[in-house]
Structure formats: structure tokens, C-alpha cells
Amino acid sequence: MPPARNRTAAASIAVLALILTDCGNAGSSESSDVGIKATDKPTFTVGGRMQKLADAGKITIGVKFDQPGVGFKGATDKMPVGFDPEIAKILAASLGIAPEKIAWKETISDNREPFLENGEVDLVVASYSITDERRKVVGQAGPYYTTGQQLLVRSDSKIDSLADVKGKEVCSVTGSTSLNQIEAKGAKPRGFDTFSECVDQVLNGTVDAMTTDGALLLGYAAQHKGQLKVVVKPFSDERWGVGYSRKHPEMCQWITDTLTKAEKDGTWKKAFETTLGKSGVQTPTPPAPDACLAS
Numbered sequence: 470m471p472p473a474r475n476r477t478a479a480a481s482i483a484v485l486a487l488i489l490t491d492c493g494n495a496g497s498s499e500s501s502d503v504g505i506k507a508t509d510k511p512t513f514t515v516g517g518r519m520q521k522l523a524d525a526g527k528i529t530i531g532v533k534f535d536q537p538g539v540g541f542k543g544a545t546d547k548m549p550v551g552f553d554p555e556i557a558k559i560l561a562a563s564l565g566i567a568p569e570k571i572a573w574k575e576t577i578s579d580n581r582e583p584f585l586e587n588g589e590v591d592l593v594v595a596s597y598s599i600t601d602e603r604r605k606v607v608g609q610a611g612p613y614y615t616t617g618q619q620l621l622v623r624s625d626s627k628i629d630s631l632a633d634v635k636g637k638e639v640c641s642v643t644g645s646t647s648l649n650q651i652e653a654k655g656a657k658p659r660g661f662d663t664f665s666e667c668v669d670q671v672l673n674g675t676v677d678a679m680t681t682d683g684a685l686l687l688g689y690a691a692q693h694k695g696q697l698k699v700v701v702k703p704f705s706d707e708r709w710g711v712g713y714s715r716k717h718p719e720m721c722q723w724i725t726d727t728l729t730k731a732e733k734d735g736t737w738k739k740a741f742e743t744t745l746g747k748s749g750v751q752t753p754t755p756p757a758p759d760a761c762l763a764s
Contacts, residue, residue, distance in 0.1 A: 505558045505736065507567045518717035522591060523564045530557045531576030531590040531712075535665040537688035538745050539596055542573070549573055555740035556613055556728075557594040560711065563727045577662055579644030582606050585714045592724075593712030596682060598646050599759070608717075610724035611710030612756045613737070617703020618647055619683040621671060621690060628678055629700050637677040640667040650705055651680045664689070672696060682707045684745060708756065721761035728758055 513519040522528050532553050533540035542549035548568070558568045576584055576595045584590045585607045599609045620639070622628045628637070635655035641647040643660035652658045659676055661667045668689050670676045679686070686699045711728075713720040731737040732755040741752045 505555070505562045505568065507562045507565050509565065511563060511565045513723070514719065517719050518591075519564060519720065519723050522566070526566060527570045527572060528561050528564065528566050528592070529572040529574055529590045530561070531574045531581065531584050531593040531595055532557060533577070533595045533664075534575040535663050536596060536685050537692060539685055539688065540594075542575070550744070552614070552740060552744040553594045553596065555744060556711070556731075556737075557592065559731045559736055559740065560592065560594070560724060560727055563723070563730075577644075578642040579662065581644070581712055585712050588714065591713070592720075595712075596685060597710055597712050598682075598707045599710040600646060603712075606715070608713040608715050608721055609710035610713065610721045610761065611728065611758050612708035613711065613728050613758070614709040615753075615756045616682040616684045616707050616709070618650060618680055618705040618707060619686055619703055620700050621668070621679040621681075621686040621697055622677070622700055623671060623674070624696055624698050626678070626698075626700075631701055631704060634678060638675075639678045639680050640670055640676045641680050642667065645681065646705075646707070647681045654704075656680075668693070668697075718761075725758045725761055728755075 511523055513523060532549050534542040534549055536551065538551055540549050540551040540553040548554070548571070554573070557571065561568070561571050574584070574590050576590065576593055578595075581593045581595060581597060582603065585593055597609065599612055603609055620628065620634070628634060631654050634651065637656055638659050639651045639656040640659040640661055641651070642664055643662060648658040648660055659670070661670065664681065664685065667676075667679045671679045672693065683699065683703055690697045690699050711724050713724065728737070731740070737755055738752050746752050
């Protein structure tokens, strides 16, 4: 497997190619469904969480609604589109649940843990970086994708290196790992509820830059071509995982096995190519999932 840096670079190239070929539709809600079919009559351990969801025939999954290419849902759209929703569909399908039976719940960075702890969602697939701190509160299986943190600035900005953010106001979403990491670089962190709010603050000059995973920033740069640009090389290793409640530790191995199968049978590749990799550029090698720890 290529090192994380190479995987990140490959993913960024794929997204950039998408922007160059389809920049006019960066926020489009055009369907990215790869034709995932629900498993017929799946079986799981009796009494386990997966069996209960399979028997119910429905599942609630938290995703982002404001991240082009990753998780996006327009006001009139029936369901969100993007790489994360496709991963969510793969997981639901293994339970015998078709995409139309998924209840999608908008999940911002700051409420991912509360939603899982309170049972408002069964899973969170929302550009959810795996961290030791989060794993003390909720379960996180994966990673299913690796990217890296970068900066989004106005096209006329003088910021072109990490050294330039010292003393500058840099925004991201409240509850994200990005704020802590940019503060460590000497910036003044500003938190907002959603990424779209943060983008607006950069556009109107209220803050100097925005920071989060590069794959997300390129989508916003495409939406505002000529006004925003992505700068600096990735300065973190963000490993996106699937969130679940620690009340149901058995879900970890199911998620891991389902992701591994999707990577082997090409479903993961199709999910990537129809979302972040629409241009047809070679997809990155999927990262190896972490081993599930005994609870």
C-alpha cells in the first residue's frame, strides 16, 4: 500500500481533475448512485444490533449536507449525494436495507458524538476523522479514506504557507480536529456550526482563511472559481471513519468487514469514481482498516 502522503496526493489530484472538468456543477446534487443492491435476507447474531436493524428494514445515518463531492443535499433534493452517502449505502445494503429506506439526518461536526450517544442516528458517515479522544466517547471503525488538512483563502490572499497564518484568524467547524491543529500553527481559531458559514466568512473577508481536509476545500474552491483557492501542502493525516455507538461494539467488525469487502469487489472504487473522482483519474488505494479492539 502506498504511504498516506501518496494516497492523499492521489485523491487531491482526482478531485482537482473533477474541478477542472466539472467546475460549473461543483455543488450539483446530480445522483451519484453506483447501483448498490441490498443483500437478500442477511443473517447476523440473534439479538445483536445488526440483526435488529436488518429486521426493522430501516436505518438512520448522519451525513454532511454542505460538502460538495463528499456529502451534499440541496433544499429540494430527496437524498444527499457524495462519497460519504455512497459508503453509507454500502453499509446499509449489507443489512438488506435499500437506499430509499435510509433515513438521512444532517449531521454537523459538533453533534456527531451526541447524535450517536443519544441514539438519534445509528451511524455517522460524515468526513469523521478518527482520533483517540473520539474513540473514548463513541466507536469509530475504519478508516475508509485518508486525506490531509489544507487552507482555503481568497484568490487575492497573501497567505501561501503555514508560517503566514500566525496571528491570523482561521475558521473551521466547531468540534473538528482542524481547529486544534491550526491553533498549534499559531493561528487564531474561529469555529462555526457549518462549513458553508466558514466559507462565507472567508469570502467576505471576516476571517483570513478556512481550514479542513483538502478534499473538501477543493470542492468549495470549485463552487467559487476565481474567488477562492486552496494553498499549502497537506499538513495532517486525516483518517475518515464510520461512527457508531459504544453501546453496540459488535458493529465495529461488521463495518470493517463490509468496508473490506467493498474494497475487494470494486464497490469502494465505484463509489469514489462517481463522486470525488468523476474525472476518471485513477482512484487512491483504500487505507487498511484498523483492527477492532475488545471493549
